[in-house]
Amino acid sequence: MDDENGSHLSVVIDLSPAQWHSSAQPPPDNPYPLPLSIFLAQLLTFLNAHIASKHENTLAVFGAFPGKSVMLYSSTDPPPQTQVIDANSYPPFKLVDSTIVTRVMEEFDEQAEITDEAPNSLVSALAKALCYVNRVTLPTTTTSSKQAEGRDPTILPDPRILVLSVSPDLSTSYIPIMNAIFSAQKLKVTIDVCQVYGPESVFLQQAAHLTGGSYIFLERRDALLQYLIMSFLSPPSIRKILSVPTQDKIDFRAACFCHKNIVDIGFVCSVCLSIFCQPVPVCSTCRTKFPMKTLQRLNAARPMLPASTASPSRAASSAPQARPSTTPATPKTNGSSAAPPGGLPHSGTIGNGTARTASANESGV
Template sequence: MDEDTKASHLSVVVDFSPTYWDLSARDPPENDFPLSLTAFLSQFLAFLNTHIACRDENTLAVFGAFPGKSVLLYSSTDPVSPSTEASMNANAYPPFQVVDSTIAQRVMKELDELEQREDEEEAPSALVGALAKALCYVNRITLPSSANSKTMANGFHPGVLPDPRILILSVSPDLATSYIPIMNSIFSAQKLKATIDVCQIYGPNTVFLQQAAHLTGGSYIFLERRDALLQYLIMSFLPPPSVRRTLSVPTQEQVDFRAACFCHKNIVDIGFVCSVCLSIFCQPLAVCTTCRTKFPIKTLQRLNAARPLLATANSNGRTSSQNLGVGNDSAVDGPSDQITATAQSVETFLSPSSSTSHLPALN
């Protein structure tokens, strides 16, 4: 089968945080373009139907990220439930009905259960858990050794594997504690050659999801007009990676490569990196809390002297480590000295061409 016409797999991770969807649905002046969860679902299901209609062999999986919980809402490999078959309309295309009814029923079920667990409504959305499940799903269907009768029955064989990609639809802001899991997910996606696309529907730009899209060759779009959601989805995220080479797909002009420190989980512009395990800290430590490496006294004295300048840099984001003269002291040698890392150095480390030998350092 030709590479440009082979089947495409799409895994979608949807953020169903009730708090932020309530904020997104509020009328002006709070929102210039309000978008309710009901309106979102109608346009979202139309996009999924479009993906299925592009090719019979295309496969689909939808994961929902709820407060404190992630759920598989739909999978092309799952059998159709008897209740769904009984409610199908003979005048409608069956695959469309299966997708629409299955996702709508399971979303309503999860939201109803969430109302009964009022204590979990304020919990952060399990977006990272849903992303991890999506990566596991992609790994299962793309590895030749994992191909089974179900995957063959859905139109592709071990020799004709789907073109995997993951689309994240987010409404929540960054969660600093999710930095390490997201970085591990990015490295896993790179190994699987899976593209991660991100559409930020509501709220500020997310630093970590920007990095996920950039480092996996995907697209990151901040939705300025939420009333045109379906057009954004179809024009930007419908073409598979093999087709995007010939299209002008929106890309990021600038990528925020700031990282979260391992000690306080704060996003920092300039931090201190352990030269052994590459853990990031917002202040110099005598002993790395991750790998227990001890650092020379001269290094700590030099870095502590630079802390006022680093604090200013973290507040305005304009000072670079080169201006501080840090990292060039010839009196410090050996592998056990700490160095400052700017956002640019983090970009170099996380680039797709970086050596995979650094991966265990972020576990």
């Protein structure tokens, strides 16, 4: 209940020009148009509200542009203050607003020169936000472990990340996003998601669910500010007594590692828990070879209903994903030799996600 030391908020803004263009289209196809300018104005108000709440509150803002992600503002290393003080506004608000707007404009000007649109880099912005949280919390945690536990006034209590997304899911970003979720869990960072425009995001739903944040699909885009303030302004310590909306239905589907498709039924390597959309003879991640017999049986079982599957006790066989929902898929691993090469998700952690994946969506086939 006490938030003596203020809280930290990192905001990740999805600034994909194409999506914002379609978001601004007039009503017939788009009941609540929301151009970027109005979105930014409402977002800046929200950010000001966050800074207003507590003198010690800190803020970082990251922008995700096509093919590029940048830090737009950070309160720990603020830009040099060259601005003139305006007697009508609180200087920190002015600083945040002007910095973010100028930086966004600069980036868009740069983007204008690039013709071919790269995929949006929401995940890299999210990763940067996590790195930032890690950076600002790390030095204090090391000194405090040298001192007594807790009581260090500079520790940021419950840091959180707010993702404002407008783009549909990019299935290639499944693995990095899962990695981001697991590092967020480790850092005890809450990820809140607001899908401002576009279809529901499967991956971001999972991100919010797994980190204890809330996911909101914006229905009334004209009321963005009210949504933001009611759901995302309060730090986690206050949310204990507020009933912040949480989603009742979460799409737990995963993307396969081979074609990056979102799959309803997948095949999981029993050694490293990589997910594939079809049975493969050799796991691409850990190079485990599977017996021909198992593959044939799995292939034969594929079009049919998933109930008749091989027993999971055979460690070498690839564990079919379609098992009853009550038993999570935890196949025995064959020792540490099966560690995945760098860049791919850690086997143990990715397994948590995929186990629920299959179980939640059996009926979807």
